[in-house]
Amino acid sequence: MVAIRDINDRSREIFRGIVETYLETGEPVGSRYLSRHLGVDLSAASIRNVMSDLESLGLLFSPHTSAGRIPTDAGLRMFVDGLLQVGVLSEDEQSQIETQITQSNKGAGSVEEALREASMLLSGLSRCAGLVLAPKTESRLKHVEFVPMDARRALVVMVTEDGSVENRVIDLPQGLPPSALQEATNFLNAKLRGLSVADARRRLQAEIEQTRREISELTSRIVEEGFATWSGAGAGAPASGPDALLSRSLIVTGQSRLLDDVTAMEDLERVRLLFEELENKTDVVQLLGLAEEAEGVKLFIGSETKLFGLSGSSVVVKPFRDQDRQIVGVIGVIGPTRLNYARIIPMVDYTAGVVSRLLSRGPLS
Missing domain, CATH: 3.30.390.10 (Enolase-like, N-terminal domain)
Structure with missing residues (x-):
């Protein structure tokens, strides 16, 4: 796969402009638009040549017969890993997340209920569906x-x-x-x-x-x-492996938000496919289990996973820990690949930290 260091500065700026414009508008980006808005001293013809080179590298493609381009999943991955400038949540946003999770979880009946509240908060802030892979609530x-x-x-x-x-x-x-x-x-x-x-x-x-x-x-x-x-050392549930993952609870909230920005039939079809993919909870749980191996925020973009390749969806999640500092689950969001990654990544990161601090106080009751 091509790396960001493999393309020159001019191609890099044009690529950045295409991806950032696409993430903002959801529309294919053409050379004339870039020549007017990118701030580089290049003709539309020169920009088209660069776009063609980027397409040959597998970073862009044209969804229709128009001259406009959008990033491929590989292109989005390169942008996120090498060019994305991740934002920082404001103090007000941090306070909102902290306050809503803490107050909404007062009197919660179980850890699972508390995590559902956190997932709903993330869904509302990100306008995506919230995802949580959590330990099943144990009776006393x-x-x-x-x-x-x-x-x-x-x-x-x-x-x-x-x-x-x-x-x-x-x-x-x-x-x-x-x-x-x-x-x-x-x-x-x-x-x-x-x-x-x-x-x-x-x-x-x-x-x-x-x-x-x-x-x-x-x-x-x-x-x-x-x-x-x-x-897990004897006849009980295994401590690790696929069977242990399947003993977890999968919480999905805010699926209806995925319909908010649907304007075309093809977008509606992608959302329908995503709903079907989310119904296959076994595969979703196994996918999210992979994120527990990550130290920070983990991204799965589109066709990088067989599970969400058909619907063209991205998952942004981060592990959270319990009072013993052990990773016990992951929390995050799922939505179209055209996510506002710069905003959602720090949002998921901070929310997972708040959940970890909440659980570090001991079991909720």
């Missing part, structure tokens, strides 16, 4: 019990406050006294009742030495093995 523990099955196995029964019951089978260490299972049951209910499974697991890990002082070594092994089955 009501009761845990170890039930013997035979000399070598036991059933771990977990009852949550919403009434759901889950079971796991664990192996028992050799020489375990009959009282150990009851001791493990009493210990866990005293320590962990009212916590989510994730919080309970974190507490056990943080207090593992104290646990071993309070109960016997064999009983401690049962406790650790029992919760390992819910952490």
Whole structure:
């Protein structure tokens, strides 16, 4: 793929002018317009020659028979990576995001509800659809019990406050006294009742030495093995990989905003295709899972992904973290490739930071 350093200064300025004009107007850009507005001492014919060269490099194309050009997805990628001047949110905009997310999340019933509010805010500010890949809300523990099955196995029964019951089978260490299972049951209910499974697991890990002082070594092994089955180390949901991603919640808000600027049938068809692509939640979740590997804002532009190639859509997302500074999801927007990247990138970046600070205060309740 051609890089920005591979084209000369004149071609670079003409390319910048085409992309910036297209992002603003959504219309093909012609040589006569550029010769009048670009501020370079070039004739329309000279500009057409440069446009032809840029088209041969795969950076521009002509959508119709007119002389106007628009950037390809590869051209947009080069512009975003090499020429885009990312804006800075004003103090008022930062305050608006901070205030709305914080105030709207007071009294929220779960992390998922809080993230939905943040997604709706992003959708409104960007005039795109909001996207969040988030951990599924976990019910709090009501009761845990170890039930013997035979000399070598036991059933771990977990009852949550919403009434759901889950079971796991664990192996028992050799020489375990009959009282150990009851001791493990009493210990866990005293320590962990009212916590989510994730919080309970974190507490056990943080207090593992104290646990071993309070109960016997064999009983401690049962406790650790029992919760390992819910952490991905045993029979529970995997901690990573495709199956772990599919255990996440996908939140999409503000889809109707994608219709706001639709003026042509071809635009309406692209939006229809995007709606169909968003319905395939498995692929969307897997795509957003890739963004969790990024340190900052991640962009997927048009045909760079098979998922949104047909609809010609771009995704701008950034990971957010929990109270342990662990990445737990991503938040951002999806819209046409003709996004105002200079404004939306800092908007997504700041919103993800606000969400991380919100979650760093501990689980919402």
